[in-house]
Amino acid sequence: MAKIALTPRMMAFGDCAVATVGLLAIIVATSKSIAAEWQGQIGAIVWIATVLFAIEIHLCAEFVRAAGVPWMTGWVRAVTGYLRTPAGSIDLMAVLAIPIPTLLGLNDESARLFGLVWVLKYARYSSGLVLLGRVMRNAADSLLSVLLGFVIVLIAAANAMYLLEGESQPDQFGSIPLAMWWAIVTLTTTGYGDVTPLTVLGRMLGGIVMVCGIAMFGLMAGILASGFADELRRREFLQTWDLVARVPFFHDLGADKIAAVARLLKRREMSAGQVVMRRGQPGEAMYFVVEGEVEVDLVSGPVRLAHGKFFGEMALITGEPRSVTVTAKETCLLLELDVADFRQLAGDSPELLRAIADEAARRRG
Numbered sequence: 614m615a616k617i618a619l620t621p622r623m624m625a626f627g628d629c630a631v632a633t634v635g636l637l638a639i640i641v642a643t644s645k646s647i648a649a650e651w652q653g654q655i656g657a658i659v660w661i662a663t664v665l666f667a668i669e670i671h672l673c674a675e676f677v678r679a680a681g682v683p684w685m686t687g688w689v690r691a692v693t694g695y696l697r698t699p700a701g702s703i704d705l706m707a708v709l710a711i712p713i714p715t716l717l718g719l720n721d722e723s724a725r726l727f728g729l730v731w732v733l734k735y736a737r738y739s740s741g742l743v744l745l746g747r748v749m750r751n752a753a754d755s756l757l758s759v760l761l762g763f764v765i766v767l768i769a770a771a772n773a774m775y776l777l778e779g780e781s782q783p784d785q786f787g788s789i790p791l792a793m794w795w796a797i798v799t800l801t802t803t804g805y806g807d808v809t810p811l812t813v814l815g816r817m818l819g820g821i822v823m824v825c826g827i828a829m830f831g832l833m834a835g836i837l838a839s840g841f842a843d844e845l846r847r848r849e850f851l852q853t854w855d856l857v858a859r860v861p862f863f864h865d866l867g868a869d870k871i872a873a874v875a876r877l878l879k880r881r882e883m884s885a886g887q888v889v890m891r892r893g894q895p896g897e898a899m900y901f902v903v904e905g906e907v908e909v910d911l912v913s914g915p916v917r918l919a920h921g922k923f924f925g926e927m928a929l930i931t932g933e934p935r936s937v938t939v940t941a942k943e944t945c946l947l948l949e950l951d952v953a954d955f956r957q958l959a960g961d962s963p964e965l966l967r968a969i970a971d972e973a974a975r976r977r978g
């Protein structure tokens with residue numbers, strides 16, 4: 614690993630930069646005048662990008678090897694193992710996109726167009742697309758049901774229109790496949806206006822199909838939106854779970870209790886100098902320090918609380934205002950437990966409440 618000064622972040626940046634330059638070259642080369650004038654340079658850019666992508670596969674395999682994956686210790690194994698991963702398959706496709714069509718005898722101009730698969734390089738690094746993929750997989754059943762409803766309405770509408778207007782407009786509705794163009798345009802509420810019903814019944818049907826289209830897209834949007842919300846909640850829960858497991862105070866809890874606690878806690882990031890709570894304010898939450906340090910401004914002198922410590926518990930226990938001001942001394946990552954969740958946690962885990970109350974008593978003393 615010491616041989617490689619590159620970090621995965623730098624690699625991702627370089628990879629996307631090379632893909633961008635390569636794609637731009639391919640796209641502008643489709644303009645005949647530019648291609649004629651810059652033929653050599655465009656060819657050079659495209660082939661240099663291909664070579665850089667090949668070197669990248671080697672570097673990624675080195676990263677895998679350095680990470681110590683046991684069955685990928687040799688270079689050949691590391692490369693073949695890496696190429697079998699989704700990211701590796703995209704990288705392999707990027708390397709072979711232009712050489713293979715060239716070897717098969719396509720001219721430079723046509724072979725270059727296969728380089729447009731380099732656009733997948735962006736997908737390789739986009740966490741948003743990975744998230745979308747998960748959401749689609751999770752909601753596949755519901756989305757398929759809506760799609761099926763869409764197909765049923767589409768066929769029924771095309772069929773009805775063929776019966777209603779097939780004779781009066783044979784070139785537009787003379788067969789069911791012909792009528793399907795109108796049905797799709799109407800269902801998706803695109804409305805080009807190139808094919809329109811003329812009879813009263815036909816227009817009434819058109820109205821119903823438009824409303825069905827809106828309802829179906831609304832349903833699909835709803836399914837995807839709730840899928841995204843669920844997935845984000847799940848991610849946040851997993852992150853919080855990791856943080857909770859890192860706080861020594863919760864170490865003795867079992868996995869199921871940690872999961873229950875993780876549901877109650879919220880991540881809070883504080884910047885250096887930010888006041889977390891001010892003396893005299895009502896107590897609405899207590900905090901556990903995961904990263905960084907906070908300073909408790911006691912009359913006897915400031916006290917610092919770092920990883921694993923908690924604060925803000927006194928006001929929750931006694932119902933009195935905050936006893937002192939607490940300020941973040943550096944960028945801090947805290948877990949917040951609000952007063953309602955504190956009561957729930959106290960009911961579910963009396964041993965935790967006892968530990969918190971003992972510490973509060975010690976501090977007060």
Ligand code: CMP
Nearest residue numbers: 896909924925926927928935936937976
């Ligand atoms: P609370 O009174 O809700 O808000 C201020 C917090 O500072 C308080 O709860 C305690 O969590 C914390 N605090 C008060 N006294 C001490 C102390 N002596 N040592 C560490 N923390 C303290």
